[in-house]
Amino acid sequence: MKIMVAIKRVVDYAVKIRVKPDKTGVETQNVKMSMNPFCEIALEEALRIKESGLASEVVAVSMGTAQCVDTLRTGLAMGADRGIHVEATGALYPLSVAKLLKALVEVEKPGLLILGKQAIDDDCNQTGQMVAGLLGWPQGTFASKVVLDKENQVATVDREVDGGLETLSLDLPAVITTDLRLNQPRYATLPNIMKAKSKAIKKFTPQELNVEIKSDLEVVQVTEPPKRKAGVVVSSVDDLLDKLKNEAHVI
Amino acid sequence: MIMERLRATRRLLNYTPKSLFASRSHPNSSEQSICRSASGFAHWGRYYEHQKRRFGGTVWAPLGVLGKASRIQCRYFGSVAETIQRDPSFSKLNSDDISYFKGILGEKNVIQDEDRLAFANTDWMRKYKGSSKLLLLPRSTEEVSRVLKYCNSRRLAVVPQGGNTGLVGGSVPVFDEVIINMSSMNNIISFDKVSGILVCEAGCILENLVSFLDNQGFIMPLDLGAKGSCQIGGNVSTNAGGLRLVRYGSLHGNVLGIEAVLANGDVLDMLGTLRKDNTGYDLKHLFIGSEGSLGIVTKVSILSPPKLSSVNVAFLACKDYISCQKLLLEAKRRLGEILSAFEFLDNESLDLVLNHLEGVRNPLPPSMHNFYVLIETTGSNESYDKETLEAFLLHSMEGGLISDGVLAQDINQASSFWRIREGVPEALMKAGAVYKYDFSLPVEKMYNLVEEMRIKLGNSAKVIGYGHLGDGNLHLNVSTPQYDDMILAQIEPFVYEWTSKHRGSISAEHGLGLMKANKIFYSKSHRTVQLMASIKKLMDPNGILNPYKVLPHSMICDGSSVQT
Secondary structure (H helix, E strand, O other): OEEEEEOOEEEOOOOOOOEOOOOOOEOOOOOOEEEOHHHHHHHHHHHHHHHOOOOOEEEEEEEEOOOHHHHHHHHHHHOOOEEEEEEOOOOOOHHHHHHHHHHHHHHHOOOEEEEEOOOOOOOOOOHHHHHHHHHOOOEEEEEEEEEEEOOOOEEEEEEEEOOEEEEEEEEOOEEEEEOHHHOOOOOEEHHHHHHHOOOOEEEEOOOOOOOOOOOOOOOOOOOOOOOOOOOOOOOOHHHHHHHHHHOOOOO | OOOOOOOHHHHHHHHHHHHHHHHHOOOOHHHOOOOOOOOOOOOOOOHHHHHHHHOOOEEEEEEOOOOEEEEEEOOOOOOOOOOOOOOOOOOOOOHHHHHHHHHHHOHHHEEOOHHHHHHHHEOOOOOOEOOOOOEEOOOOHHHHHHHHHHHHHHOOOEEEEOOOOOOOOOOOOOOOOEEEEOOOOOOEEEEEOOOOEEEEEOOOEHHHHHHHHHHHOEOOOOOOOOOOOOEHHHHHHOOOOOOOHHHHOOHHHHEEEEEEEOOOOOEEEEOOOOOOOOOOOOOHHHHOOOOOOOOEEEEEEEEOOEOOOEEEEEEEEEOOHHHHHHHHHHHHHHOHHHEEEEEEEEHHHHHHHHHHOOOOOOOOOOOOOOEEEEEEEEEOOHHHHHHHHHHHHHHHHHOOOOOEEEEOOOHHHHHHHHHHHHOHHHHHHHHOEEEEEEEEOOOOOHHHHHHHHHHHHHHHOEEEEEEEHHHOEEEEEEEEOOOOHHHHHHHOOHHHHHHHHOOOEOEOOOOOOOOOOOOHHHOOOHHHHHHHHHHHHHHOOOOOEOOOOOOOHHHHOOOOOOOO
16 A cells, blocks of 8 residues: 655744745745654654555655755655655645645555645645545544554544544545644654665646646735733732723723 | 754753752751762861751752652752861951942842852852852942952952853852852843844843844854853853854854953953954953953953854764764864864763653664764755765765764754753753763873773763763763762872873863862963962952962962052
């Protein structure tokens, strides 16, 4: 069985982001970019399934400009067998990504599609669910535990939901999106980095996949949240009451 | 650099004092171990019983932050009494002095509160404890000047104090010296965005300066594990080294100017912001590294390098020390201008860190290798740097220099590698008692000392070695469950003699402070030290600045002193 993992190149989690002066988005020039942490977890899970003998191949997919190849190389260095790069300039919203993933699934025919639950740059949490809908596949989102039963072609997924944990049984092929506590991703070791250099990355364009990239969404403005105002030390209870009444208007 | 480094020191400092005092009132008397003396002094006398009851012993301090109770070895040296006597020529504080200080600084900045004093009297390692009754918090150079002028006229000894993170007992009083703490002078005065020259007051915490500069696109030229608490004035006064010295050089090169106050209150304004200024003797260098014994640094002007976007960190394993050395040579040659840190730690250090720190995992499971090297590169071109580093690493691997390694793929992974290296001192504190040494040695010989110590001490102690291999700086630490004079006797003076024999330095970056005040002759000639003593007498005739430290007592206390 083949596993396909979608990974996204985003601004590194530890970077202090700044909004561009023209408010069209977040500053990404000269800023460290890395693999989305949830995508790392997704890839790690795929690798563990392969290492336990339940899958034969892990294919990493990334979409965007040419620099996505760096992220794919990291994925290959972690242990993925092949990479696919869908070259697309311009903004890719979740629905477009989902359509492209559907087209790739039809080409590659994996038994499992694993994604991170959301990307840390847009926090959409939509792609996994959309692609499952487009494919008509069952989905197990916010997975904190995945157990595969190859014989019966069933995946048992523990989901982290608001009320606690929910366990679902999914018939394969299925879509799984990963949550934080699923696993701890491995580091890219030097021998694997060396091997990754010879692994193949195949390029596709949206046209080849018969997908039209258009969006019904347009980002109008991106601003910082209002800065938290400093507190005031009041000198007496009367002063406090006065402020509560006349400034904060809560009494 | 945009990596977040964990602040081990600050965490320990933040909660430790309270828990320490809670347990001090109920010492576990059945476990009172014998109070140990300062390095090398074996003779006890009448101070023994006194100290045993008041200061010694093993104290249980619940580690609230980290969730489990752990024994912290507390070893108080009360008055490092047997061999150092309080200099009788220093006056004792009286109420007139207190009023005078209150007049200059205001009530709030003259501290006599027991708890705060206890904290200021004790060093980070909890090895040294003074008995000062007064803590002063001046807010301006003017106030420092007036305080010192008064102390000089009254012959009151003082201890300049910054973040109190020093490791040789140089930042705390030995007896009842007045503590002049610079924490209130924490303003950034100016920053020139074009040249990267930062002018700030001595009490600025290093980490705050790093954050400030980060916003401007610059970094501090020095970085150390104590950055959450240490202050720039202290860093300058101790010529702190740290993790980036291999790339940016020492503070002697990066500090462009200093404003300092002399013992008699005179303010020496050498706060230049010029890269080049060959007009006369460059006196600021006297204050860099003299550990507060020649003057109190009040302002610093420092050159900050621009922040480069591409940072890569690799954590590597080597099978023996020779490979580490060869790797260093290769790194300097192949990574050249982008190399920004080269640290090493041995198997025992990693073991200690994995056992005692939370949230740390071995980057290279499952086996434990003999040596680990952390290499960091900083450059302006992400893809070029990564390519160069990868090429270097693969080449070294093929050449057999590296047996395994990992390359950090994002900032979090890089931080976790640094956490391992920076966490060794913290892990040592948690493991029990630690004898800490800091040597500069020729790189080829460096690890031989660790191996010899290991053979010498056998099973009685754990000897670990780690440090700034790129600068030839070994941090030798001996970890034991409890302080034990027998073990100490086997360590000292052997390590000092060994270092001296190889023409190394007995204190690469920690300074002399109190711990090594009498050890300077292992690394410096008699004539050199005599000249140092003359300079000290010239600049501080009454010897009030940080007495009993840095220079050997025999050189200072020869009787002659001049009244100003």
